[in-house]
Ligand SMILES: Nc1c(NC[C@H](O)[C@H](O)[C@H](O)CO)[nH]c(=O)[nH]c1=O
């Protein structure tokens with residue numbers, strides 16, 4: 001598979017805008033906390049490494065990935081933010097519950113982004129097993145949290161360029 005051949009968080013060949021002017025929300029699901037914690041560390045450090053002031057990063061947790069949509073909505077309703085990053089990890093179980101959560105949060109995150117005309121980033125791992133999740137949360141396939149942070153910076157910058 002193509003995924004096996006690349007680090008999904010390799011941004012060495014892309015230009016990342018300076019994020020010094022931007023304010024970011026991060027909503028983190030508590031389910032699979034070891035994984036989501038690693039995603040969060042990657043996202044937070046990436047924001048800071050690209051110029052975000054630590055006082056401009058607003059972090060909140062929610063019980064599970066299904067609640068990420070509501071968490072992003074609450075943040076955008078109550079705080080002046082340039083983008084929100086949603087971090088979660090959904091691992092396939094024995095039933096179709098996985099499908100319903102993944103579809104709900106993917107669609108929900110998109111809907112909240114459109115509702116507020118603000119970037120809401122889908123930083124949610126949806127994996128068959130824990131190993132796949134570990135590989136994408138700081139393992140051999142990079143860190144989806146880093147990818148989500150870079151995406152948030154780029155989209156916040158795009159929004160600012162076209163808004164001004
Ligand atoms: N199984 C996983 C869940 N399940 C919980 C849901 O996200 C939700 O909190 C519950 O259905 C109540 O609304 N959440 C994850 O983030 N990851 C999972 O693997």
Ligand SMILES: CC(=O)[C@@H](O)COP(=O)(O)O
Nearest residue numbers: 091092093094095097098
């Ligand atoms: C993916 C999930 O929702 C997790 O709770 C596993 O659920 P189940 O084994 O009941 O499908």
